[in-house]
Every structure is written in structure tokens, then in C-alpha cells.
Amino acid sequence: MQAQDTINPAIETLQQLRASGQIRAISLDLDDTLWPIWPTITKAEGVLLRWLEQHAPTTAQSLGDTATVRALRHEIVTLRPDLKTDLSGLRRESIRLALTRAGDDPALAEPAFDEFFAARHQVDLFDDALPALQFLSQRWPVVALSNGNANVNVVGIGEHFRASLSASDAGMAKPDGRFFQAAADAVGVAPENVLHIGDDAALDVQGAMDAGMHAVWLNREQLAWPCVGPEPHVTVASLWQLCQGLADR
Structure with a gap:
């Protein structure tokens, strides 16, 4: 893999960690780590609205635009706290609520969600994502650990993961420590032998450190x-930089 960053303290720390032999597995966030999530969600919400215009026009008119779709999605979080970790369930029930309020058939929530969910997987990977996945998976077992609901196999990158854990399924x-422990268990190592990589300072980095893992803030x-x-x-500005630090010396 071609390195693109100059040597800095982050790379030196990663080199030391690599040489120590402590890292036996990688856990990796998905949304905003491998691809930008909000452009993807915005496009998927547009697909949802267009589907509703054809199959439930009264609902589509009542929603109007993606901002209203998102507001309803936030409303259902309050109405259905039992679904707080299930993003698919929250999205499906927000669609059902919109249909019900507009007087349309609430059963349309299922096919409408399917349209949204298919579009949600049409992600645009960051330039460094696929090379990094290839680099990491050739050296360690990699586990996807996501609070989102993306399926790595549907995205088309499943071959690089030994396991994939989502909050919706788990x-x-x-930052629940049990979730990080589940990632370690999925590849049969202790948390202290896992390097977790993610973009969210609190959910990914603090969560991983509290669980006893090594943590990289992207x-x-x-x-x-x-x-x-x-x-x-360790803090890195790119996955290129991460792989530069973890490369064999």
C-alpha cells in the first residue's frame, strides 16, 4: 500500500504497537469511517420520498421533503425508546407513523423501508477505505462494529471482515463495553489485543479505551x-496514515 503521510508521532506510536505484538485483531467502525454517512442518508431519504409519491402520494405530500422525513425519524426515537439501538426499526416505524397519520395503508411501511434500505447501502467509500481494508484484512482478522445498520456484504466489502456486528442486531x-467485548469474542481474542478504529471520539475512542482496547481516532x-x-x-488524519504506521518494518 502506498504511504502518503510523513513520519509523525502517531505513526511512530503505531509502529511501536505493531512491533510489540499486542495487536491480534482489528475492530472498525463503518459510518463516517469508511464512507460519509449523511450524503448517503440524504440520497436514501430522497429515494423513499419518490417511492411514496408513487405508492402513497398523500403521505409523500404530508412529508414534503427530506428535512420533514428526518424530523419524523427523530420523533419516533421519543415515541419508541424500545428501538433506541435498532436504526432499521426506528426508520421503519417512522415511515409507518407517517403513513398512518396521512390515512394511507401502514403496511406499506415494509416495502417503503426496503427501498430506503437498498439506497442506504449505495455508499461512496472514502478514497483510502478499500486499500485500508485490503491492508488490514491481510494481516489481522477484522470485525465491523457499528451503531448503524449497514450490511458490509450488501455494500460489497464483506470479504474483508471476519465478523460484522451492528447495534440493530446486538x-x-x-460505547457499551459489552459491545466491544462482543467484537473481541467474535474473533477469539481479549479486548487488550484489539485495535479499534473509528471517527467518533466518545462512542468509538472512549468506548474502546474503557473496554480495555487500544484505540485509534480517525x-x-x-x-x-x-x-x-x-x-x-493514537490520532490519525487518514486511513493511509494508519496503515503506514502499521506496515511491516
Whole structure:
């Protein structure tokens, strides 16, 4: 893999960690780590509205635009706290609520969600994502650990993962330590032998460190550390930089 970053303390720390032999597996966030999520969701919500215009025009008219679709999605979070970790369930029930309020058949929620969900998987990977997946999966077992509902096989990158855990299926979400433990268990290693990589300072980085893992903060925007408490073990600006630090020497 072609390295694109100059040597810096993050790379040196990763080199030391690689040489120590402590890393026996990788856990990896998906949304905003391998692809930008909100452009994807916006496009999927547009697909949903167009489907509703054809099959439930009264509902489509009542929703109007993607901002209203998203507001209803937030409303259902309050109405259905039992679904707080199930993003698919929350989206499906928000569609059902919109249909019911507009006087349309609530059973249309299922095919409408299917249209949204298919479009939600039409992601645009960051330029460094696929090369990084190839690099990492050739060296360690990789586990996807996501609070979202993306299916790595549907996205087309499943071959790079030994296991894939989502909050929707597991019934728990980052930063819950049990979720990180489940990622370690999926590949048969202890948490202290896992390197977790993600973009969210609190959910990914603090969660992983609290669970006993090594943590890398993928900070593409070069933001200041936003959390109270210990800073991440390593901060990188790209997955290129991550792989440069983890490359064999």
C-alpha cells in the first residue's frame, strides 16, 4: 500500500504497537469511517420520498421533503425508546407513523423501508477505505462494529471482515463495553489485543479505551479532542496514515 503521510508521532506510536505484538485483531467502525454517512442518508431519504409519491402520494405530500422525513425519524426515537439501538426499526416505524397519520395503508411501511434500505447501502467509500481494508484484512482478522445498520456484504466489502456486528442486531451500541467485548469474542481474542478504529471520539475512542482496547481516532477534519478524560492512544488524519504506521518494518 502506498504511504502518503510523513513520519509523525502517531505513526511512530503505531509502529511501536505493531512491533510489540499486542495487536491480534482489528475492530472498525463503518459510518463516517469508511464512507460519509449523511450524503448517503440524504440520497436514501430522497429515494423513499419518490417511492411514496408513487405508492402513497398523500403521505409523500404530508412529508414534503427530506428535512420533514428526518424530523419524523427523530420523533419516533421519543415515541419508541424500545428501538433506541435498532436504526432499521426506528426508520421503519417512522415511515409507518407517517403513513398512518396521512390515512394511507401502514403496511406499506415494509416495502417503503426496503427501498430506503437498498439506497442506504449505495455508499461512496472514502478514497483510502478499500486499500485500508485490503491492508488490514491481510494481516489481522477484522470485525465491523457499528451503531448503524449497514450490511458490509450488501455494500460489497464483506470479504474483508471476519465478523460484522451492528447495534440493530446486538441490541446494544457503542460505547457499551459489552459491545466491544462482543467484537473481541467474535474473533477469539481479549479486548487488550484489539485495535479499534473509528471517527467518533466518545462512542468509538472512549468506548474502546474503557473496554480495555487500544484505540485509534480517525480525525479527518483535524478537530481538537472534544471529550473530557484521557485522549486517544493514537490520532490519525487518514486511513493511509494508519496503515503506514502499521506496515511491516
